[in-house]
Amino acid sequence: MRPIKTALLSAMAAPAPVSAPMAQEAAPYRPGPETSGTIKVWTGPIMTAPSER
Amino acid sequence: MVSSSAWNGVRRNGAFYASIAPFFLIFPAFSIFPVAFSFYLGLSDWDGFSDPHFVGLANYGRALNDPVFQKAIWNTLYLWFWSTLFTVGLALALAVLVNDHVIGGRTYFRLVFLLPLLVAPAIAAIILRVFFTSNGGIVNMLMGAAQGQPSYFNWLASEVWIKPLVTLLVIWRWTGWHMIIFPAGLQAIPRDIYEAARLEGVGRWAIFSRITLPLLVPSLVFSIVTATLGGLQMFDEPFVLTQGQGGTNNSTTTLGMYLYATAFTQFDFGLGAAVSWYIFAAVVGFTLLSRAVNQRLGVSS
Amino acid sequence: MDWPNNDRTFRALMPAFNAAYPNIKVEVQGFPNGDSQYLNTLQRALLSNSGPDVAMIEIGVLALLRERPQWVDSAQDPYNADDLMSQFAPFAAANVTRPDGKIVALPKHTGPGGLFYRRDIFEEAGLANAPADVEALFADWNSFIEEGQKVVKPNERWLIANGMEIVSTMMAQRGVNWFDAEGQLQLDNPVVLEALQVVDKAADAGLISPFAMWSPEWQGAFGRGQIATIMSGNWFGGLLKRAFAPDDDGKWGVAAAPADSTGNRSFNAGGDHIAILETSQNKEAARAFISWVVTDGVSLKQQYQNDDLYPAWTPAGTTEWINFADPYYDGQNVNEVFARVQANLIPATLNTDDSVVSAAMQTVVNNIVQGVSTPEQALEQAKAEVAARL
Numbered sequence: 167m168r169p170i171k172t173a174l175l176s177a178m179a180a181p182a183p184v185s186a187p188m189a190q191e192a193a194p195y196r197p198g199p200e201t202s203g204t205i206k207v208w209t210g211p212i213m214t215a216p217s218e219r
Numbered sequence: 220m221v222s223s224s225a226w227n228g229v230r231r232n233g234a235f236y237a238s239i240a241p242f243f244l245i246f247p248a249f250s251i252f253p254v255a256f257s258f259y260l261g262l263s264d265w266d267g268f269s270d271p272h273f274v275g276l277a278n279y280g281r282a283l284n285d286p287v288f289q290k291a292i293w294n295t296l297y298l299w300f301w302s303t304l305f306t307v308g309l310a311l312a313l314a315v316l317v318n319d320h321v322i323g324g325r326t327y328f329r330l331v332f333l334l335p336l337l338v339a340p341a342i343a344a345i346i347l348r349v350f351f352t353s354n355g356g357i358v359n360m361l362m363g364a365a366q367g368q369p370s371y372f373n374w375l376a377s378e379v380w381i382k383p384l385v386t387l388l389v390i391w392r393w394t395g396w397h398m399i400i401f402p403a404g405l406q407a408i409p410r411d412i413y414e415a416a417r418l419e420g421v422g423r424w425a426i427f428s429r430i431t432l433p434l435l436v437p438s439l440v441f442s443i444v445t446a447t448l449g450g451l452q453m454f455d456e457p458f459v460l461t462q463g464q465g466g467t468n469n470s471t472t473t474l475g476m477y478l479y480a481t482a483f484t485q486f487d488f489g490l491g492a493a494v495s496w497y498i499f500a501a502v503v504g505f506t507l508l509s510r511a512v513n514q515r516l517g518v519s520s
Numbered sequence: 521m522d523w524p525n526n527d528r529t530f531r532a533l534m535p536a537f538n539a540a541y542p543n544i545k546v547e548v549q550g551f552p553n554g555d556s557q558y559l560n561t562l563q564r565a566l567l568s569n570s571g572p573d574v575a576m577i578e579i580g581v582l583a584l585l586r587e588r589p590q591w592v593d594s595a596q597d598p599y600n601a602d603d604l605m606s607q608f609a610p611f612a613a614a615n616v617t618r619p620d621g622k623i624v625a626l627p628k629h630t631g632p633g634g635l636f637y638r639r640d641i642f643e644e645a646g647l648a649n650a651p652a653d654v655e656a657l658f659a660d661w662n663s664f665i666e667e668g669q670k671v672v673k674p675n676e677r678w679l680i681a682n683g684m685e686i687v688s689t690m691m692a693q694r695g696v697n698w699f700d701a702e703g704q705l706q707l708d709n710p711v712v713l714e715a716l717q718v719v720d721k722a723a724d725a726g727l728i729s730p731f732a733m734w735s736p737e738w739q740g741a742f743g744r745g746q747i748a749t750i751m752s753g754n755w756f757g758g759l760l761k762r763a764f765a766p767d768d769d770g771k772w773g774v775a776a777a778p779a780d781s782t783g784n785r786s787f788n789a790g791g792d793h794i795a796i797l798e799t800s801q802n803k804e805a806a807r808a809f810i811s812w813v814v815t816d817g818v819s820l821k822q823q824y825q826n827d828d829l830y831p832a833w834t835p836a837g838t839t840e841w842i843n844f845a846d847p848y849y850d851g852q853n854v855n856e857v858f859a860r861v862q863a864n865l866i867p868a869t870l871n872t873d874d875s876v877v878s879a880a881m882q883t884v885v886n887n888i889v890q891g892v893s894t895p896e897q898a899l900e901q902a903k904a905e906v907a908a909r910l
Contacts, residue, residue: 195599196811202543203805206572208565209526209550210558210581212629212755212792212829266872268563268588285908286901287880345736352737353730354675354746371675373730376890462735467890469883484556485876486584487909 260492267486278493288494290469291477297382298457298473299450302389307442309390310397315431317398318405329402332395340392344459347388351375381466388456393449397442404438405431440513444506451501454479474498525550526576526792529827536818537809544805559584566590566797573800574810577625579791582615583870586624592796592803594623599807601626604815611867612832616793624795626814627832629823631753631790632861633689634774636760639850641677641748645670651852654775655785661690661718664778669725671748678729681738681747683719683885689751690715692787693780695866698877705877705910707903711780716888716895723889732886739764751777753789754858758828761848769847774854776861786865791832817841830858837862873910880905 229236261278265271282288317328335343350357353373362370374380408431416426432439454475457465465472472480474494482491527550534546549572551558559581565571566588577585585591594601601623605613612627635658642649647657647670658664668679680686691697694711706712722728729747731738741747742764750756760772776785794813796806813819815833821841823829836842837859845851883905884898893901 195601195604195807196815197804197808199541200543201541201804201808203802204545204547205574205800205802205805205809207530207546207548207574207576207809208558208562208572209530209548209576210553210578211525211550212529212578212758212790266584268567268584281908286904287908348737354737369675373890376730376886378890378892462732464732464882464886468887468892480879481909483560485873485879485909487876490909 257492257495260488261496263489263492265488267488271489274489278489279497281490282493282497287469287472288474288477291472291474294382294457294469294471295451295453295473295475298385298389298453298471299447301383301386302393302453303443303446303450305386305390306393306397307439307446310394310442311401311435311439313394314398314401314405315427318402325402329395329399332398334395335392336396338392340455340459343388343392344456347384347391347460348375351384375460376467378467378470381461381471385457385460385471388460389450389453392456393446397446400442400445401435401438404435408434436513436516440509440516444509447505447509448502451498451505529823529829530813532826533813533819533822536822537812540812540816540818541805541808544808546809553578563588569799571797571799573797573802573806575795575797576628577616577793577795579615579631579793579870580874582625582791582793583872583874585795586616586618587872588624590798591622591624592798592800594626594796595621607834608814608832609834609862611788611865612791612793614867615791615870616795625793626795626810628792628794628814629755629829630832630862631755631788632830632858632865633692633751633753633777633787633789634854634857634861635749635751635777636756637749637773637775638745638747638768638771639773640771641671641745647671649773651773651775651857654773658775658778661686661778661780665718665721665725665727668722668727668749672726674726677746677748679727679748680722681729681731681741681750682733683723683728683889684733684882685751686719686722687712687715687881687885688789689777689787690718690780692789692868693777693784693866694782695868697868697870698874698881699869699871701869703871705906707877707899707906713895713899714781716885716898719885719888720895723891728889743767751789753791754830754854755790755828757848757854761828770850773849773852774857776857784864784866786861786863788861788865788868792829830862876909877902877906880909 260271262273262275263271264274264277313328313332317325321328338346348356351359351374353359353371353376356374358374359370359372362372374384412430413426416430421429452475453473457471457473458476458479460466461471463476465476474497478491478494478498481487481494527548530546530548537546538544551561553559562571562575562585569590571590592599594604595617604626605617605623608627609630612630616625616627617623635654637649637654639649642654647667648654657667664679671677671679691709691711694709696706696709696711698706700706719728729738729741731741731747742750742760743766745768757772757774760768765772777787779785794810796803796810800806814831815835817836817839820831820833820836821839824831824836824842825844831837831842842859843853843855845853880902884893884902887893887901888895888898
């Protein structure tokens with residue numbers, strides 16, 4: 167999919183985009199390593215047993 | 220100036236009002252509100268999360284049409300009847316025996332029979348499963364030894380045997396609790412009545428059935444009423460013994476288990492609330508009935 | 521019990537996570553599922569805005585929880601996860617995406633399913649025990665019953681633990697769940713009756729153990745060598761290794777399940793998803809955590825190799841660490857089975873009322889196993905019970 171989409175986009179984009187939007191889109195949004203804070207995570211077991219003893 | 224004098228009264232008895240205040244805060248919050256809320260829920264469709272919407276008596280009708288609910292009614296009545304009969308009967312017999320034949324250390328007997336109740340239901344179920352499990356269960360091993368060939372009968376999966384096993388678990392857990400109801404009643408019967416009867420040459424069984432039993436009616440009624448309240452709401456014993464599944468073909472699913480499954484595993488709180496009102500109606504009906512019986516017996520004796 | 525829980529998995533991940541994000545502190549709290557405790561606690565917290573920053577949503581409760589408005593929408597700016605989603609297993613991505621396009625969670629792991637079997641028992645029974653041989657042996661459900669009888673020792677050892685395994689597997693192979701995408705009940709789908717008939721035959725042949733799923737007897741039966749096979753998601757290997765049969769190193773193997781009439785062996789059983797709550801005061805840190813957990817190679821490798829959690833993140837499929845010789849499976853690279861399953865499985869729909877139907881089906885499947893009803897009676901009974909509840 168990606169090459170086709172890139173080709174389409176670059177064909178449509180005139181003049182060619184300075185920054186590559188595909189590259190940004192492909193990299194998942196992830197905060198940088200300097201991100202700080204405390205978070206709480208809640209979890210159950212990995213599967214829903216009907217009723218667990 | 221009525222209000223000011225009333226206020227003065229409150230102030231004068233401040234400590235008294237302060238000490239009863241918690242009740243008037245806790246009672247509405249934890250008793251009146253839940254009851255009213257469950258009545259409202261019984262008339263609603265609610266998954267515990269989105270806004271409840273009004274559905275009238277639909278939940279009450281749905282319950283009646285559910286084959287599992289119908290089965291649960293029958294199962295509950297069966298378990299209630301047999302467990303009450305045996306629990307109260309056995310407790311009475313043990314109490315009379317202890318009263319007649321044990322002089323020192325009666326407290327020991329009262330406590331020792333109460334011990335099973337201190338065992339968590341889940342642990343009690345494990346103990347019973349050790350006895351009755353199909354593979355290597357003690358009962359099957361004994362049967363195998365008696366027959367001369369191994370027995371692998373699956374007691375806990377049997378539609379026929381699971382109800383007696385649940386009843387057995389109830390009896391084991393609750394007999395001791397009922398046993399502590401009777402000694403007070405037995406002590407209250409004047410000794411000289413027994414002595415007079417013995418002098419007249421009345422037999423033991425006649426003494427029990429003509430003297431002890433009639434004079435024990437209030438204790439007996441109390442014992443039966445509490446056994447019934449427990450019986451109609453029975454949940455722990457069948458739940459733990461069947462891993463929450465109610466046994467093969469729901470053969471020991473009780474009303475309490477049905478309520479639990481609908482409300483807390485399927486999040487159909489409306490249906491669960493409706494079922495709780497059916498149980499409540501049954502409890503009220505039985506209580507009124509037992510009062511009537513008690514009064515009649517009281518008058519006749 | 522020492523079972524591969526998410527809370528343990530997360531705690532074990534912390535050193536690696538803090539190497540990537542030294543300034544984020546993660547407090548993990550695990551809840552048991554018993555009595556729906558996790559679900560109830562989480563629902564209450566969502567209602568009262570007192571929840572955590574991040575919550576796990578297991579596939580069994582996903583249909584219920586994704587309806588809730590309290591999740592951060594990953595489709596929105598700045599997350600724009602639409603493109604990201606194309607890199608998760610498609611069915612897992614579809615399950616966390618609502619019809620309006622809102623993405624309520626990121627898929628963490630899936631449950632590609634297989635047939636776990638005891639190599640030593642197969643050998644003892646005179647059956648070939650290499651994974652390819654087992655797949656050839658159990659070409660379809662008939663041969664599963666036919667050949668499977670050879671491992672049975674009456675009242676001592678069985679081919680499978682529960683009838684419900686057959687029903688779940690056969691339905692999942694067709695991509696059928698209790699309801700279809702339009703919310704129509706699927707009990708009349710031919711595969712349901714077909715599966716019940718297989719259960720009936722298996723029960724008649726004495727293949728099914730008397731142990732109820734998740735009961736203490738059932739859990740113990742694996743370690744005692746009383747259960748020769750089980751059909752489940754890949755995560756079940758974690759339970760075998762760490763809880764049910766930790767001493768049976770080298771004895772187990774994994775093959776694809778018997779093929780259905782269309783020749784499909786693949787199915788999914790399980791999966792977990794990770795979501796951020798709108799009430800979180802620290803959404804950046806939460807985002808850093810969930811992104812790292814579900815896409816980072818270090819995280820996924822550790823979860824896969826140490827806790828048997830199969831990555832929903834498809835780029836993981838091309839890494840070198842996903843294929844390894846696992847000593848527990850006698851050196852077998854079980855990903856040869858699970859990668860195939862993950863690629864070929866037909867997705868099934870999740871519905872908020874799944875638990876109602878599955879409870880009724882559990883009862884009637886057990887009725888067939890106990891000889892109380894025929895498959896046809898069982899199906900009618902399940903339909904009547906479900907009709908009264910819905």
